[in-house]
Amino acid sequence: MEGKYLTKTLLNLAMECPTKLYYAGKKEYANQKIDDPFILSLENGGFQVGELAKHYFPGGVEVDTLDYNKALRETNELLKRKHVVIYEGAVSVDKFFIRTDILVKDGDSIELIEVKAKSFGDFSDIYNRNGTIKPTWKPYFYEIAFQKHVISKAFPNYNISAHLMLVDKNSKCPTDGLNQKFRIIRDQNTGKKKVLCKDLSEEDLSQFILRKINVENACNLIYAEKFDFEGKTVSFVELIGEYAENYAKDKKIRAKISKNCKECEFRATEEEKKAGLKSGFHECWNEMLGYIDADFEIGTIFDIWDFRNIEKSLAEGRIKLTDLTEDYIGVKPADGPGISRTQRQWLQIQKAVNKDSTYWIDKDNLSREMKKWTYPLHFIDFETCMVAIPFNKGRHPYEGIAFQFSHHVVHEDGDIEHKGQYLNTVPGLFPNYDFIRELKKQLEQDEGTIFRYGTHENTFLIYIYRQLTEDEADIPDREELCRFIKDITKSTDRGLETWEGHRCMVDMFELVKKYYYDPAMKGSNSIKVVLPSILNSSDFLQKKYSQPIYGAAGGIPSLNYKDWVWIKYEGNRVIDPYKLLPKMFEDMSDRDFILLDSNELRNGGAAMTAYALLQFEDLSDYEREEITKALLKYCELDTFAMVMIYEGWKHMI
Numbered sequence: 001m002e003g004k005y006l007t008k009t010l011l012n013l014a015m016e017c018p019t020k021l022y023y024a025g026k027k028e029y030a031n032q033k034i035d036d037p038f039i040l041s042l043e044n045g046g047f048q049v050g051e052l053a054k055h056y057f058p059g060g061v062e063v064d065t066l067d068y069n070k071a072l073r074e075t076n077e078l079l080k081r082k083h084v085v086i087y088e089g090a091v092s093v094d095k096f097f098i099r100t101d102i103l104v105k106d107g108d109s110i111e112l113i114e115v116k117a118k119s120f121g122d123f124s125d126i127y128n129r130n131g132t133i134k135p136t137w138k139p140y141f142y143e144i145a146f147q148k149h150v151i152s153k154a155f156p157n158y159n160i161s162a163h164l165m166l167v168d169k170n171s172k173c174p175t176d177g178l179n180q181k182f183r184i185i186r187d188q189n190t191g192k193k194k195v196l197c198k199d200l201s202e203e204d205l206s207q208f209i210l211r212k213i214n215v216e217n218a219c220n221l222i223y224a225e226k227f228d229f230e231g232k233t234v235s236f237v238e239l240i241g242e243y244a245e246n247y248a249k250d251k252k253i254r255a256k257i258s259k260n261c262k263e264c265e266f267r268a269t270e271e272e273k274k275a276g277l278k279s280g281f282h283e284c285w286n287e288m289l290g291y292i293d294a295d296f297e298i299g300t301i302f303d304i305w306d307f308r309n310i311e312k313s314l315a316e317g318r319i320k321l322t323d324l325t326e327d328y329i330g331v332k333p334a335d336g337p338g339i340s341r342t343q344r345q346w347l348q349i350q351k352a353v354n355k356d357s358t359y360w361i362d363k364d365n366l367s368r369e370m371k372k373w374t375y376p377l378h379f380i381d382f383e384t385c386m387v388a389i390p391f392n393k394g395r396h397p398y399e400g401i402a403f404q405f406s407h408h409v410v411h412e413d414g415d416i417e418h419k420g421q422y423l424n425t426v427p428g429l430f431p432n433y434d435f436i437r438e439l440k441k442q443l444e445q446d447e448g449t450i451f452r453y454g455t456h457e458n459t460f461l462i463y464i465y466r467q468l469t470e471d472e473a474d475i476p477d478r479e480e481l482c483r484f485i486k487d488i489t490k491s492t493d494r495g496l497e498t499w500e501g502h503r504c505m506v507d508m509f510e511l512v513k514k515y516y517y518d519p520a521m522k523g524s525n526s527i528k529v530v531l532p533s534i535l536n537s538s539d540f541l542q543k544k545y546s547q548p549i550y551g552a553a554g555g556i557p558s559l560n561y562k563d564w565v566w567i568k569y570e571g572n573r574v575i576d577p578y579k580l581l582p583k584m585f586e587d588m589s590d591r592d593f594i595l596l597d598s599n600e601l602r603n604g605g606a607a608m609t610a611y612a613l614l615q616f617e618d619l620s621d622y623e624r625e626e627i628t629k630a631l632l633k634y635c636e637l638d639t640f641a642m643v644m645i646y647e648g649w650k651h652m653i
Helices: 008-016 037-055 068-078 135-154 216-224 236-248 259-263 270-274 280-289 310-316 341-353 363-371 432-443 456-470 478-488 508-515 527-537 539-545 604-614 621-652
Strands: 083-093 096-106 109-120 159-168 182-186 193-197 210-214 226-229 232-235 377-386 400-410 416-423 450-452
Touching: 008 135, 008 236, 037 096, 037 109, 037 182, 037 193, 037 210, 068 083, 083 135, 096 135, 109 135, 109 210, 135 159, 135 216, 135 236, 159 216, 216 236, 226 236, 232 236, 259 280, 259 310, 363 508, 363 621, 377 432, 377 456, 377 604, 377 621, 400 432, 400 456, 400 604, 400 621, 416 432, 416 621, 432 456, 432 478, 450 456, 456 478, 508 527, 508 621, 527 539, 527 621, 539 621, 604 621
Parallel strands: 109 159, 377 450
Antiparallel strands: 083 096, 096 109, 159 210, 182 193, 226 232, 377 400, 400 416
């Protein structure tokens, strides 16, 4: 097999932006999605679901070779049988090549089954009331319609039917530990991920948590759809033909600049450019708009926080921040204290255009907020996950699990301590109720104000509240736990039970949006952007935390750090504290290192993967200890980040 072929993975890229076909797979171009921990955690779930699906079609033959020609020969040989189930079958025609998840041949009929780790309840999830496909589902149907076209063309004498195998969100897991029977490892020869599957019992397969649905109707809708390709109106089949032809010739398809450019993964950072990597994003803008690096220095509409008129601005040629006016942004005052969304946007634009790197803080209104707070102040952060194949019997796919929290306290005299934490390390234990019990125990000692960053903690506490109220098991302290949750949260349901607790958590994310802006944050209010920004702006924080006082005797008590220094410099900039977190498995050889995609744990995606590993009973004591220490240190930094932001504000005021 020679040349370059359009695969379903490449098709997904092309449907996002056809120019990506040119950059895909080329090592000289930066790719931000390759090592994205959240994407990798989703990918791991997909591997597990794919392996489980094979057990719903037993007796199949796996085409496991990575050699294209050998895979095609093996698949064609298997299809000579009258009845056969094939896993990872290879089919090629013209400039297309696909590996199918499951093929079921019965006489002259072939069932094409594409397995996805996406949840499904009923067809109202997929279709709008007028029968059209919902936008979030279209990528799945482009992929399955593509595969059906390839198989139909390769085997014109067969009756081909297309199906998706999806995670049934209404199902319940039949056994404990089903998830842990699918271990993700990395092949030491090829570097590719694969699943080691323990033998599944009859009970494991007594209830299906995956559901096969016929998607012939959706495929027909895709085939009838019209697309624009370089000024021509084409059908889906014509479109994929154009993609395949251009990809085979290594010809760049020049797509229009659009809002999709904002999320382009082929955008190199300054560090990557210095290391010699190319930026596909910048190449496109140079070719289409004549932009050079200097044009990006002040910023573009993609940099504006929560900007909702990107397509309109692109159409009008208002792309650089210097192209925008206060009237164009539509600046309006806030309904209450602080600044509005549009005022914040205009503030960001003005500071960028004027090259003003100083922070802005609404001292008066933030000070008024602080006067409402009751000491001691409590800062909390949760780590949670939702897995396709549940860890526990009777639980639904993607049912939420709260496996960890961290808790810092700031006293009225300014003393700080890492007061408490929780991490479930027991394989097979459903942790949510113990999680709430421990949180309640730590927070009910006083009436101090509680802080979160973002909506996640509030949303998840309400989620656990529903679990408690709906769980048929005997939970002796059910009412106490529910009452505690209602005391510190605000309900999010409309038309159902509503409440706002007397001790409802304060959202620091909302405080940032209304009262604080640093130009280094640009278009983000994430705590992982706000923290390094405020550290670089605050001489007070730099002086205090450049000393080894954290986890030191007579310093700030910590449950996981000892004599730790949070302020270190690279040049004249403070290094992001998350980059200072200790690495795991430093005394393991590369050959043995197959546990995680990285030995660094800096974000929620990596934390989810790490927790899933803790659920495996066959981890060594060393592996379990390393992962546990890393999770505890990571989550502790999340709450201490909130404390440092609070301290920075207090000193600024």
